[in-house]
Amino acid sequence: MKYFIYACTGLAVLGLALATKTHYVDVGADGQLRYDPPYIHAHNGDIVEFIFKAKNHTATQSSFDFPCSRLTNLYGRHPGFDSGFQPIDASHPVDKTVSFHVQTQDPLWFYCRQTGHCGKGMVFAINPPSSGDETFDNFKKKALATAGDAGGGSKLGVTGNVIDVTVGKDGQLSYTPPHVQAKTGDEIRFTFVSKNHTATQSSFDQPCSPQISPDGHTITGFDTGFQPVASGSAPRQASFIMPQTDKPLWFYCRQTGHCAKGMVFAINPPPWGDHSFDAFRQKAIATGGAKTTAKIIDVTVGKDGQLAYTPPSVHASPGDQVRFTFVSKNHTASQSSFDSPCSPLQGGFDSGFQFVGTSNHPLQSTFTVPEGNNPLWFYCRQKVPVSHCGKGMVFAINPPSSGNTFDAFKAKAIATEGGGGGGKMIDVTVGKDGQLTYTPPYVNAKPGDQVRFTFVSKNHTATQSSFENPCSPWQGGFDSGFKFVGTSNNFLQSTFTVPQGNNPLWFYCRQKVPSSHCAAGMVFAVNPPSYGHTFQAFQQKAKESGADGGGTKTGLLGGALGENNSTKSGGDWAELESLKNTRTILSILLGVTGLLLVLALGALAFFMRRSGPRKGEYVPTSLDDKDVHYGSMYAAPDLTGGKVPGAPPASEHVGPLGYSDEVKDHDHDERSRMVSHSSPYRDPYDAPSGAI
Structure with missing residues (x-):
């Protein structure tokens, strides 16, 4: 019976193993400018291990339209994956590994950002369509075209001197x-x-x-x-x-x-x-006349715990470096504009939050002054417990002495306090009362406002999509990631800052277990129009996306509805989605089945052990022994005063019943001894238990 338990445990483990897969990709093997394999098909939750073999390469996320440029979002920042440069010492080569976690079934595009490598075709893809315009071959051709060699004039994989x-x-x-x-x-x-x-x-x-x-x-x-x-x-x-x-x-x-x-x-x-x-x-x-190199200008952020940059403005030349030293609390130095002092400038500098707290370990971030004489404006984008920018925490490089002065810039920032352009905080509850909802389902907000999603139940996300594809992530858009709360009271939060512009913004929950939350209508919007592309129309499109919620439509069209309502070949994508769903269901069923079987067989072993003879009890070895005396603590002596043959010594008796009277026939004798003295079953509480 133990082999049944082993088999069931194997089923449970197999079910879990099917949930994820690790894909291995060699980068620069044999000194070649390539990823091997050049593309893979992976499922949500899979792991891609980039193994760097030689030279100094990267694995950097890009887009199909711009294969040799880093993926860039609305703010000009790079939300995509980037391994960073991974130099391999040629004299002592040791592989380096960087992991990437797949979180979507959409095609993902990558390149090496070492100078000239992408233009030589060093690109990689996850889940590229097998037909249509956006195939891997077309992606590679676009990369080659960036070097003016779309025709493949240079032989790929062969480097120069x-x-x-x-x-x-x-x-x-x-x-x-x-x-x-x-x-x-x-x-x-x-x-x-x-x-x-x-x-x-x-x-x-x-x-x-x-x-x-x-x-x-x-x-x-x-x-x-x-x-x-x-x-x-x-x-x-x-x-x-x-x-x-x-x-x-x-x-x-x-x-x-x-x-x-x-x-x-x-x-x-x-x-x-x-x-x-x-x-x-x-x-x-x-250049070493008046100064050896560009100068470094120091600016202290949060001196003495104040909401201030010290000094509040400086004058600098192109090439000079402004070194921000953060000495308290949790501030930023974020580039903005004179007209919107408390909103991030698209593509502008941002130090990111620099948490110092009460420690004595300052942090630094450096900004290099670009060419030109235009004034440059900065602010702190911290808003907890109040807007720091709205309190006048701003900074400037080369502000004019008249007109758009630093004082005027600071006054505009302070004017935002109380919900102006500085941005107010808008709270949205996710999963209230265990429902598949955002509460409220949509809001109206201004650039710089912050939408704070508070997750209070289950395991949801707030993921940016588009009106045309409500249940598919928008490439480079906001994504809170899964926020698992379950039945606990440990609520989780994620904040989205409304960017410049008046366009409506669309969101959904990308949870698909046990069924698509988006297809159930769990969507959200910022600034939806009151007619045309209304929130109600957006929610209806989500519900019509199908049980999988992915917007993948097969059948008469034979393809998937892609971005901008373009029809893509559905065979490959639909197959991927079908395989993903099938594997997910199979892994759950196998895991649950294995667990139940282990528990059931463990319980059966427990009761068999308790109902049979106890260890130490005497079990008769022959019919004669069994018929001598039932229920006596000691065997009856014969006429000469000897013990009855086969009776156990007194020390082996464990209770008033003496040796067992439960054995009724010879066929049970050997089996009874095995159960009594060498049972292969452990305590059922020690039985292996599966996990879902």
């Missing part, structure tokens, strides 16, 4: 050699052997300043980052892949003062003329 450059040789402030000639696809491998240097892309006109995006924070050109190498430590490496260009490329070390001492490097510089390498180096050295 490797050109070695030593950084800091013999402790000197130098690149050796100081410049090289390279072709498209060549790899310039920087080997850092001393001190703490970088190889950072700049320009001929500004040799000691990095290439920076308009937000003033993101370095858009190549940058190795600082590579500290202590005395006696192993060298560190970083590679730059030569892109398709006929222009010279310029680099420098951004360690303080190194560029002004001539620590610069170039690829394909002209051998003579105004833009030769020597001219570039002289321009770098010339």
Whole structure:
């Protein structure tokens, strides 16, 4: 019977194992610019393990339309997955692994953001459709087109020459050699052997300043980052892949003062003329006149526990760095605009919340001033317990002395206090009274307002979608993630900040167990119109999405209704959804069945053990023994005073009933002894129990 228990336990474990699967993807194996396999099909809950094998690659989420650019949301931030650069030391190669958790059945697109790799076809996908416009092959073609090589003129997977450059040789402030000639696809491998240097892309006109995006924070050109190498430590490496260009490329070390001492490097510089390498180096050295590099301007955030930046405004030049040091509470330095001082600027700088609390461990975040002379405006977006911006916690770089002055900017911020443009808090309860509802089901809000979702029961989400596809996540949109409350009183919260614009915003719960919450009408909206695309129309579309709630429609159309009402091939997506649902149901049934069988068989073993002879009881071994005497504590002596053959010694009797009178025939004898003395069954409370 123990084998039945083992089998049932196996069923339970199998049911759980079916719930998730791990997919393994090699990155850069054998030095090739590729992911192997180049795409996979995965289910919600599966795990993808990116295994980095060589060089210095990433696995970075993008979109089908922009295959070689990071996924970007309304605020210009990057909500998508990014492994970060994973350099592998060629002399001591050790694999590095980064995990990605699949949370949707929609296609997901990825690329390597190392310079030039995506343009050579180093892309990857999860759940790409097998037909239609958005196949993996088309995605790869779009990536190739970004390098001007859509026709596949370069052979994928084959890199150019490797050109070695030593950084800091013999402790000197130098690149050796100081410049090289390279072709498209060549790899310039920087080997850092001393001190703490970088190889950072700049320009001929500004040799000691990095290439920076308009937000003033993101370095858009190549940058190795600082590579500290202590005395006696192993060298560190970083590679730059030569892109398709006929222009010279310029680099420098951004360690303080190194560029002004001539620590610069170039690829394909002209051998003579105004833009030769020597001219570039002289321009770098010339920056060391009044100052060796751009200056660092320190700003203290929350000094003495106050809601203030100290100083509240500064004047800075392009390339200067404003270093925010957070010393108390939980503040941010977030870029805004003069007209909307307490709302985030789309694509602007944001330090993120820097929680210091009552500790003595300050935190820092640095903003690099971009090109141009425009004033730059900042605020703290903390709103608990009150709006910090509404209390005047703002900051400015290069504010004018008249017109849009800093004082005018601060006055506009303070004017938002009490629910103005600074943003009010709007509470929405999710799952009130155990119902599949948001309460209220929709709200009207202004840019900067915060919608605070409070989850009070079960396991729900608040996930942004669209009117056309109410039960499908909007790529790059807000998602609270699952908030499991169950039957506890530990409520959970997630906050959404209303972005700029007056467009209606649509949300749904993406829970599908035991059935789709969205298809049951569990949807929510911000600023829905009063006619046309009303909230009621949105909810009705959700209910019509079907039992799976995914908006996948098969049958007469033979396809799935995709974004912008475009019809996509339904075979592949419908099959994925069907397999997912089937596997989920199968895993639950197997798990529950295994658990019930284990418990039932354990209980049966328990009662069999209790009803049979106890350990230590005498069980007659022959019919003669059984017929000698029933119910006597001692066996009757024979006429000579001896004991009856087969009777147990007195020490083996355990009670007034003596040896058992429950055995009725010879067939039970051997079995009874087995049960009594060597039962294979443990206590049923020790029986393995399954889990759902």
